[in-house]
Amino acid sequence: MRVLGIETSCDETAASVVALDAAGTPEILSNVVLSQIADHAVFGGVVPEIAARAHVEALDGIVEAALADSGADLAEIDAIAATAGPGLVGGLIVGLMTAKAIAAAAEKPLMAINHLEGHALTARLTDGIAFPYLLLLVSGGHTQIVAVRGVGDYQRWATTIDDALGEAFDKTAKMLGLAYPGGPNVEQTALHGDASRFSFPRPMKGAAQPDFSFSGLKTAVRQAATAIAPLSDQDVADICASFQAAVADALADRVARALDRFKAEFPDKADPALVVAGGVAANRTLKAALQAQCAAAGFAFVSPPLKLCTDNAAMIAWAGIERLRAGLADNEDAFSFVPRSRWPLDSVSTPVIGSGRRGAKA
Numbered sequence: 001m002r003v004l005g006i007e008t009s010c011d012e013t014a015a016s017v018v019a020l021d022a023a024g025t026p027e028i029l030s031n032v033v034l035s036q037i038a039d040h041a042v043f044g045g046v047v048p049e050i051a052a053r054a055h056v057e058a059l060d061g062i063v064e065a066a067l068a069d070s071g072a073d074l075a076e077i078d079a080i081a082a083t084a085g086p087g088l089v090g091g092l093i094v095g096l097m098t099a100k101a102i103a104a105a106a107e108k109p110l111m112a113i114n115h116l117e118g119h120a121l122t123a124r125l126t127d128g129i130a131f132p133y134l135l136l137l138v139s140g141g142h143t144q145i146v147a148v149r150g151v152g153d154y155q156r157w158a159t160t161i162d163d164a165l166g167e168a169f170d171k172t173a174k175m176l177g178l179a180y181p182g183g184p185n186v187e188q189t190a191l192h193g194d195a196s197r198f199s200f201p202r203p204m205k206g207a208a209q210p211d212f213s214f215s216g217l218k219t220a221v222r223q224a225a226t227a228i229a230p231l232s233d234q235d236v237a238d239i240c241a242s243f244q245a246a247v248a249d250a251l252a253d254r255v256a257r258a259l260d261r262f263k264a265e266f267p268d269k270a271d272p273a274l275v276v277a278g279g280v281a282a283n284r285t286l287k288a289a290l291q292a293q294c295a296a297a298g299f300a301f302v303s304p305p306l307k308l309c310t311d312n313a314a315m316i317a318w319a320g321i322e323r324l325r326a327g328l329a330d331n332e333d334a335f336s337f338v339p340r341s342r343w344p345l346d347s348v349s350t351p352v353i354g355s356g357r358r359g360a361k362a
Contacts, residue, residue: 015066017077017317026318143160155346170183198242202250
């Protein structure tokens with residue numbers, strides 16, 4: 001089985017071919033990603049219109065490159081999978097419409113994939129994790145804890161009640177005059193700082209429900225920076241280190257609650273695992289805090305390679321394979337599917353942030 005995946009939900013234009021052999025062993029045959037960071041850096045964040053236009057210009061060539069790198073032509077592809085939400089709707093339209101055109105012209109099955117499902121299932125591609133497991137998804141747009149019970153079977157246990165963690169990193173970086181993207185620059189600057197200089201709050205720490213909150217922490221950073229302005233390089237480094245320490249402490253506490261719940265709900269699971277995915281998973285301080293929490297609770301800590309944690313098309317192709325194997329692919333529905341800027345992975349849980357005409361935000 002070979003599936004071509006297409007990902008255009010934000011500011012990466014990506015295509016990938018993933019294969020599954022007769023023994024059930026997966027292999028990434030190609031994974032082409034074109035980042036738009038340089039296009040958006042001057043604005044300090046992603047501009048949706050610029051992102052959509054860049055996808056239009058690049059996607060055909062990216063798909064051609066992915067097919068060439070895989071050594072397979074379109075006739076040897078068994079299905080097309082494309083991100084259909086959630087994300088920036090302009091980019092989603094570009095990717096899904098391109099996938100529809102390819103699938104219709106080549107007479108191939110088409111699958112409209114939830115971007116979050118791609119993240120949720122990546123550890124099965126890279127590490128062969130068996131269901132069920134716990135997922136911590138931390139990215140620029142999402143911060144969630146999800147019980148992954150099976151393909152298409154997800155239960156959200158926690159989410160952010162305000163900002164996503166990646167958003168908090170980016171906004172903190174912008175306040176401190178650091179370049180975009182903020183997350184890596186905050187982490188790098190924090191290496192030279194004193195994490196004990198500022199006593200920032202640990203949002204939600206100790207609360208029974210393991211939800212997240214980062215807007216208050218972000219406000220505390222702004223107040224601290226304003227109080228000592230103008231900031232020296234050392235001031236910025238100390239604020240970054242203190243902010244990062246607060247996030248790591250709060251994150252570990254929230255995850256600890258979820259680990260306890262997982263053990264209670266799945267007492268027969270002999271080898272429980274926490275999977276951490278999303279771009280923020282690359283942060284070494286946060287990763288160390290989560291690894292320590294998992295070790296204390298008897299959980300394996302699994303985080304796919306960085307190139308598969310950030311937005312990529314291999315995870316979309318793999319989600320397509322998983323859905324094909326589970327009998328969950330519906331070709332007719334995919335061709336009529338309308339891209340969704342909001343598309344919760346767990347459609348049953350009550351939205352925390354709110355719900356609009358197009359669905360719940362989280």
